[in-house]
Amino acid sequence: MSGPVRDISEGLRGPGDETAAGTVTAGAMVRAEAVVREYPSGDAVVRALRGIDLTIGRGELLAIRGRSGSGKTTLLSILGGLDRPTSGRVLVDDLEVSALTEDELVDVRRRTVAFVYQAFGLVPFLSASENVEVPLRLVGTDPASRDARVAELLEMVGLEARARHRPYELSGGEQQRVAIARALANRPRLLLADEPTGQLDSDTGHRIMMLIRAIVRADGVTAVVATHDPAMLDVADRVVELRDGLLV
Ligand code: ADP
Numbered sequence: 001m002s003g004p005v006r007d008i009s010e011g012l013r014g015p016g017d018e019t020a021a022g023t024v025t026a027g028a029m030v031r032a033e034a035v036v037r038e039y040p041s042g043d044a045v046v047r048a049l050r051g052i053d054l055t056i057g058r059g060e061l062l063a064i065r066g067r068s069g070s071g072k073t074t075l076l077s078i079l080g081g082l083d084r085p086t087s088g089r090v091l092v093d094d095l096e097v098s099a100l101t102e103d104e105l106v107d108v109r110r111r112t113v114a115f116v117y118q119a120f121g122l123v124p125f126l127s128a129s130e131n132v133e134v135p136l137r138l139v140g141t142d143p144a145s146r147d148a149r150v151a152e153l154l155e156m157v158g159l160e161a162r163a164r165h166r167p168y169e170l171s172g173g174e175q176q177r178v179a180i181a182r183a184l185a186n187r188p189r190l191l192l193a194d195e196p197t198g199q200l201d202s203d204t205g206h207r208i209m210m211l212i213r214a215i216v217r218a219d220g221v222t223a224v225v226a227t228h229d230p231a232m233l234d235v236a237d238r239v240v241e242l243r244d245g246l247l248v
């Protein structure tokens with residue numbers, strides 16, 4: 001897949017986009033302060049996050065490692081405004097997401113952040129291009145602009161020839177590339193990927209990580225990737241480890 005990875009910087013760098021490849025610009029993209037998340041569990045409480053302080057720079061590719069149950073999914077959900085901390089604060093792009101209303105959070109999830117999941121999460125009865133189009137419809141993009149953006153995104157991930165295929169007609173790696181294209185549709189500032197290579201063989205997984213890195217490099221997107229696969233870590237700018245809800 002060297003083709004798509006090599007071509008991606010062309011696809012992503014639009015006219016007027018001044019972001020230099022690989023530049024981490026000033027100011028944090030994400031700031032988590034003393035984030036605690038507790039889940040009630042019968043009479044007890046599960047402390048999934050026990051006080052997370054984390055700053056992520058703009059244009060950084062951060063990997064969060066940690067074994068199953070260490071709190072990776074909980075942390076990504078809170079950074080992306082899908083879940084709220086029990087205490088503590090989260091700022092994304094200078095916006096305090098942990099203090100927003102539900103309506104405001106919906107807007108953040110549509111425009112500022114985007115998620116990629118282990119199980120791809122494509123809509124099974126929609127084609128690759130229709131899946132990529134969904135977020136554009138959600139923000140009311142007009143049809144002509146939608147078509148152009150979908151074509152651009154599928155080309156970026158090297159799947160223009162698969163545009164009309166349904167997910168079941170695609171390999172796992174191809175499905176994840178469609179999911180990444182969909183995640184990027186509305187030009188998010190923050191890409192959150194939860195074990196995106198967990199269902200892929202190691203070669204395909206590595207290509208997906210390289211694709212994510214190419215996107216970060218080309219477009220100044222900030223990416224946070226949770227993984228417990230050590231082979232994926234060399235692609236990141238920085239690796240932090242979660243253990244029992246704490247960064248170590
Ligand atoms: P990871 O993604 O690293 O596997 P999670 O964030 O999913 O870890 O889970 C962290 C801890 O929080 C685990 O002990 C898990 O069982 C618990 N947990 C996660 N989600 C819930 C929930 N909705 N209700 C109760 N406990 C939960």
Ligand code: MG
Binds near residue numbers: 072073074
């Ligand atoms: Mg998880």
